[in-house]
Amino acid sequence: MTTEAIRPQNTPGASDGTSAPYRYFPAAALKQNLAAHSEEQLKLFLESWEDLPVDSYMKDGADYRRRRYGSFHWAAGELVADPAGVFHQTKEVNSLHGGVDRAFPPLSDSVLESGVLDSLIHFFMARLPGEFDPATSGVGVHQIRITATHDADGLPAPEGIHEDGHHFVAQALMRRIDVDGGESQIFDRNRRPIYHTTLLEAFESIVIDDRRVFHGVSAIRPVTGVRQGIRDMLLIDYFPLQDRHADA
Numbered sequence: 001m002t003t004e005a006i007r008p009q010n011t012p013g014a015s016d017g018t019s020a021p022y023r024y025f026p027a028a029a030l031k032q033n034l035a036a037h038s039e040e041q042l043k044l045f046l047e048s049w050e051d052l053p054v055d056s057y058m059k060d061g062a063d064y065r066r067r068r069y070g071s072f073h074w075a076a077g078e079l080v081a082d083p084a085g086v087f088h089q090t091k092e093v094n095s096l097h098g099g100v101d102r103a104f105p106p107l108s109d110s111v112l113e114s115g116v117l118d119s120l121i122h123f124f125m126a127r128l129p130g131e132f133d134p135a136t137s138g139v140g141v142h143q144i145r146i147t148a149t150h151d152a153d154g155l156p157a158p159e160g161i162h163e164d165g166h167h168f169v170a171q172a173l174m175r176r177i178d179v180d181g182g183e184s185q186i187f188d189r190n191r192r193p194i195y196h197t198t199l200l201e202a203f204e205s206i207v208i209d210d211r212r213v214f215h216g217v218s219a220i221r222p223v224t225g226v227r228q229g230i231r232d233m234l235l236i237d238y239f240p241l242q243d244r245h246a247d248a
């Protein structure tokens with residue numbers, strides 16, 4: 001992996017000559033990129049979402065969100081896992097859960113060492129909707145499960161329309177079972193809707209330039225006749241390390 005700055009590829013949907021602030025990838029695009037990994041490796045990676053602790057930082061003690069978090073940096077062109085640490089967003093970026101260090105449970109060893117995760121981080125890094133210099137940047141990886149019951153909707157984005165405070169964020173669906181809703185929505189900086197899609201298939205993804213757009217996800221509900229619905233997501237943050245140090 002080179003550490004030279006990566007320039008954006010042409011992005012469909014741009015009408016004014018500038019690249020669109022987001023990109024959509026069908027599941028087939030990621031699966032093709034993951035073809036070197038065995039079915040067993042992919043299965044193990046997806047199964048790791050079955051082992052996520054409840055997010056203890058949710059307001060009001062809500063237990064519909066489970067998650068793990070880990071971060072990485074590049075050293076001599078290689079992706080290196082950071083020691084388990086805290087995740088921090090400012091209150092300005094996340095008025096609901098920001099302003100405090102959140103020590104999420106770390107990624108499991110099998111996920112940290114997974115070639116599948118490594119491939120996914122590199123897949124998106126080469127296709128970000130904007131310039132990105134890995135030599136000075138870090139990567140955050142969130143495994144998140146949202147469950148919904150008929151008593152309580154699951155809110156993938158309880159803060160509503162928001163930004164994450166990173167440069168780029170990849171949002172890849174890993175699993176969607178018995179779920180209605182969960183529409184991914186992108187807004188311009190004036191909070192006008194510019195794109196929406198509902199990720200339905202494992203590995204279907206969008207990537208946003210978090211500095212140029214806001215985003216949100218509508219509530220999920222279980223489909224009729226079942227007790228619970230599940231939506232598993234992999235979020236990969238790409239951010240300059242100096243931001244992280246200034247923030248922490």
Ligand SMILES: [Fe+2]
Pocket residue numbers: 157162163164215
């Ligand atoms: Fe977000």
